[in-house]
Amino acid sequence: MAQHAPLDQDTVERLLGSLEGWTREGDTIRRVYQAEDFPGAIHLVNVVAVLAEQARHHPDIDIRWRTLTFTLSTHDAGGRVTMADVRLAEQINEAIATQPAAR
Ligand SMILES: C[C@H](O)[C@H](O)[C@H]1CNC2=NC(N)=NC(=O)C2=N1
Structure with missing residues (x-):
């Protein structure tokens, strides 16, 4: 499936140019987000969980108090970045945009 x-590294870097907050980390892409507080962080995790289920594509999520790290790669592509990751990253950004601004 296409x-x-x-994606090759140059393509990933180019696509990241329009994905606010995401960086390439080896074969993955990553965004760190600091929520307002711990419940706010867990709320965002729950919103992303719904999106991930709908997409049948799931981020690794590291939760440390109110700091969330989302890491995306595609298992089916040997742990490399595909358009499925870019699409989910866009959706995570849309979810973040609905969150109250972190202080
Ligand atoms: C069958 C199911 O769609 C696949 O196993 C999905 C589940 N979630 C996934 N999530 C991620 N990040 N990569 C995948 O390759 C992947 N595959």
Whole structure:
């Protein structure tokens, strides 16, 4: 499936140019987000969980108090970045945009 074709590094870097907050970390893409507080962080995790289930594509999520780290890669593509990751990153950004501003 084309959505699960691994993207080369140049393509990933180019696409990240329009994905606010995301960086390439090796074969993955990553966004760190600091929520207002711990419940706010967990709320965002729950919103992202719904989006991930709908997309059938799931981020690794590291939760440390109110700091969330979302890491995306595609298992089916050998752990590399595909358009499925870019699409989910866009959706995570849309979810973040609905959150109250962190102090
Ligand atoms: C069958 C199911 O759609 C696949 O196993 C999905 C589940 N969630 C996934 N999530 C991520 N990040 N990568 C995948 O390749 C992946 N595959």
